[in-house]
Amino acid sequence: MKQDLENSQSENPGKQILQWISIVLLVYLLIVAVGIIGTGFKSATGEQAKELFTFATNPFLGLIVGTVATALIQSSSTVSSIMVGLVAGGLPVTTAVPMIMGANIGTSITNTLVSLGHIGDKSEFQRAFAAATIHDFFNLLAVVIFLPLEIFWHPLEKMAHFLAQHLVGNGSLSVNHFNFVSAATQPIVSWFQGITHLLPKPFDSIALIILGIALIFLTISLMGKLLKVLMVNRAQDILQTAIGKNPLTSIAAGTLITVIVQSSSTTTSLMIPLAGAGVFGLAQIYPFTLGANIGTCITALLAATAVSGAEALPALEIAMVHLLYNSFGVILIYNIPFLYPLPILGAETLAAVASERTFIAFAYIIGVFFLIPGILLGATFING
Numbered sequence: 336m337k338q339d340l341e342n343s344q345s346e347n348p349g350k351q352i353l354q355w356i357s358i359v360l361l362v363y364l365l366i367v368a369v370g371i372i373g374t375g376f377k378s379a380t381g382e383q384a385k386e387l388f389t390f391a392t393n394p395f396l397g398l399i400v401g402t403v404a405t406a407l408i409q410s411s412s413t414v415s416s417i418m419v420g421l422v423a424g425g426l427p428v429t430t431a432v433p434m435i436m437g438a439n440i441g442t443s444i445t446n447t448l449v450s451l452g453h454i455g456d457k458s459e460f461q462r463a464f465a466a467a468t469i470h471d472f473f474n475l476l477a478v479v480i481f482l483p484l485e486i487f488w489h490p491l492e493k494m495a496h497f498l499a500q501h502l503v504g505n506g507s508l509s510v511n512h513f514n515f516v517s518a519a520t521q522p523i524v525s526w527f528q529g530i531t532h533l534l535p536k537p538f539d540s541i542a543l544i545i546l547g548i549a550l551i552f553l554t555i556s557l558m559g560k561l562l563k564v565l566m567v568n569r570a571q572d573i574l575q576t577a578i579g580k581n582p583l584t585s586i587a588a589g590t591l592i593t594v595i596v597q598s599s600s601t602t603t604s605l606m607i608p609l610a611g612a613g614v615f616g617l618a619q620i621y622p623f624t625l626g627a628n629i630g631t632c633i634t635a636l637l638a639a640t641a642v643s644g645a646e647a648l649p650a651l652e653i654a655m656v657h658l659l660y661n662s663f664g665v666i667l668i669y670n671i672p673f674l675y676p677l678p679i680l681g682a683e684t685l686a687a688v689a690s691e692r693t694f695i696a697f698a699y700i701i702g703v704f705f706l707i708p709g710i711l712l713g714a715t716f717i718n719g
Contacts, residue, residue, distance in 0.1 A: 354561050361558045363520070365634075366641040368550035369420040370524040373642060373650070375531075375543030376424025394433040394486050398478065399708040401437020406704040411442035412598060412634035413555050415657055417548060419638040423650040431653050432485055432492055436478050436660065439628065443470040444704045445600035446607055451697075453611040457690050464696060465617055465686035466610030470603055470624045471703070472678035477664035480674075491663075495655035496648075503648045520641055555598075555634070578615055582622040586665065589626020599631035617679055625665040632658040 405414045415438055418431050450467035453460040485491055527546055531539040578585055593602040603624055609615050635654040642650035668674045689696040 354564065358558060358561055361554045361561070362637060364550060365416065365554045365558070365638060367520045367523045368547045368554060369416055369423065369638040369641040369650075370520050371527050371547030371550065372417060372420030372544055373423030373547075373646060374524055374528060375540045375547060376421055376426070377646075379424075379537050379540030379544065394482060396712065397430055397433030398437040398440075398482065399712050401434035401439075402441040402704065403437075403708045403712065404434075405438040405441025406444045408441075408552075410555060410598070410600065411438040411631055413551055414438040414441070415632075415635040415654070416551050416555070416638040419635050419642070419650050419654055420547060420551075422653045423642040423646040428492055428496075428649050428652050428656070429489070432489075432656055433482060435653065435657050436482060436485075439474045439661070440471070440478065441704065442600055442631070443467075443474055443603070444700065446470060446603040447700055449604045449607045450611070453607075454693055454696070456611075459611040459613075460693075461686045461690035462613060462617075463607050463611035464689050465682040466607055466615075466620045467603070467682075468685055468699075469617060469621055469678050469682035470627075472681035473621075473625065473664075473668065474628070476668060476674070476677055477660070480667065481660060481664065491656050491659050492652070494659055495652045498655050498659075499648050499652040503651055578619050578623055582669070585619065585622035586626040586629070586669075589623040589628075590630040591626075593627045593630025594633050599627040602627040602630065617682065621679060622669065625669060628661040629658070629665060632661055 401414065405411050408414060415435060418426075418434055418438075422428055422431050447464075447467040447470075450460070450463040453463040481491065528543060531542040531546070533539070534542055576588075578588065589602060592605070593599050596602060606615065606620050606623060610617070610620055632654070635657045636651075639647075639651040639654040668678070685695075685699065689699065
C-alpha cells in the first residue's frame with residue numbers, strides 16, 4: 336500500500352508541484368488571517384485590549400484558557416497563531432504567555448486519544464497509552480517549573496523581548512527588511528475589512544476577528560492534509576532511521592518532522608501505533624516527543640511575519656516566547672538527572688493502572704483536559 340502511494344506520487348510530478356504551490360498559498364493565507372485578526376481586534380478594542388482580558392491577567396486563568404481552547408481545537412499551531420494575531424491587536428504579552436503554555440498542555444490530547452485505538456489489547460494499550468501520556472507529563476512538568484518563574488521574574492518574556500527587538504530593529508535580520516510580507520498581505524486584509532465595514536460597529540470588528548480565526552482553521556487544516564499526503568511516508572522513513580540512534584538525533588528528528596508536517600499532534604501520533612506494537616520503547620519515544628514540541632513553534636513564527644509597524648515587536652515577542660519556552664523545557668528537563676525520569680515514571684504508572692481499568696483512561700482525558708479546567712474557569716467567573 337505504502338509502495339503504491341509512493342509510486343503514484345512519483346508518477347505524478349505535476350500533481351506534486353500543484354500541491355506544493357497550494358501549500359505556499361496556504362502559508363500566505365495563514366499570514367493574511369493573522370493580519371485580519373490583529374486588525375479586527377485592534378478595531379474592536381481600541382486601546383482597551385488590556386481591560387478586555389483582565390479576567391486572564393491571573394496567569395492560572397490564562398493557562399486554563401490556553402489548555403481548554405487547544406484541547407477543543409486540537410491544534411496548538413492554531414491557538415498560537417491566534418495568540419500572535421491578538422497580541423498584534425493589543426493583547427498584552429504578559430497575559431498571552433500563560434495561554435501559550437496552556438496550549439502546550441492542550442495539544443497533547445490528540446495523541447492520547449489516538450492511543451485509545453489500542454484499547455482492545457491490554458499490553459498493546461499499556462505501551463501506546465504510556466507513549467501518548469509521556470507528552471502530557473512532560474508539558475505539565477514544564478508548566479510547573481516555568482510558570483512560577485514567569486509570574487515572579489518574567490525571564491522568557493524578557494529574553495523574547497530582547498531577541499525580538501534585535502530582529503525588528505535595524506539589524507541585518509530585521510523584520511522591517513521583510514516588509515514585502517506585510518505589503519503582499521495588506522490588500523487582502525483591507526478587502527476583508529471593507530466587506531465587514533458594511534456591518535454596524537462593533538459587529539464589523541467582531542466579524543473580522545471571526546473571519547480571521549475561521550481562515551486560520553481552514554489554512555492549517557488544509558495545509559496539514561496536503562503535507563500528510565506529500566511528506567508523512569518520508570517522515571516515517573526519517574523516524575525509523577533516527578529513533579534509537581541517540582537522544583539528540585531523536586530530538587532533531589521530532590523537530591524536523593513537525594516542521595515538515597506543521598503539526599506536533601501528527602508527529603507524536605505517528606509514534607503511538609509503533610509504540611503499541613513494541614517497535615519503539617518509551618525511552619526512545621521520549622526525546623522524539625520533545626523535538627515535536629520545538630518544531631511546532633514554526634507556525635507562530637511564520638504568523639508573526641504578518642505584522643509590521645509598532646505591533647511587529649510584541650507579535651514576534653510572543654512567538655519567540657513559544658520557541659524559548661519549548662526549547663528551554665527540553666534543555667532543562669531532559670538534562671537534569673532528577674527531572675528527566677519524572678515524565679517516564681508518570682506515564683508508565685498511569686498506563687499500568689489504565690490498562691487494568693480502562694475507564695481511568697477516559698476519566699483522565701476528560702478530567703485533565705476539560706473537567707478540571709472548566710470547573711476552575713467557571714468558579715473564577717462566579718466568584719468574580
